[in-house]
Amino acid sequence: MMLRITTHDTTPDDKEWDETWAPFLSARETRVYQALRVADNVVNSSTLAKGVGLSANAFERAIERLEQVGLLQTDDDES
Numbered sequence: 001m002m003l004r005i006t007t008h009d010t011t012p013d014d015k016e017w018d019e020t021w022a023p024f025l026s027a028r029e030t031r032v033y034q035a036l037r038v039a040d041n042v043v044n045s046s047t048l049a050k051g052v053g054l055s056a057n058a059f060e061r062a063i064e065r066l067e068q069v070g071l072l073q074t075d076d077d078e079s
Contacts, residue, residue, distance in 0.1 A: 002042060002043070002044055003075070004074065005036050005039070005041050006041065006073045007072045011037060026062075026065075028054065028058065028062055029065050031052045031053075032054070032066065033062075035051060045059055
């Protein structure tokens with residue numbers, strides 16, 4: 001599935017990450033977020049999932065969690 005990804009406006013520094021985001025994210029969700037930060041804004045979720053060693057389903061669950069905490073927004077780009 002192709003997704004259009006918009007990540008948090010700025011890359012959090014280590015202090016902001018530790019205080020604001022880390023308490024709410026698993027190591028898996030952190031890996032997915034970091035991969036999305038370096039990817040283009042339109043990504044193939046299956047390809048990127050393989051790149052971080054996750055199934056497409058686990059990758060999509062991590063994306064849902066990242067949306068819930070406000071680190072990114074996605075739009076399906078299946079048109």
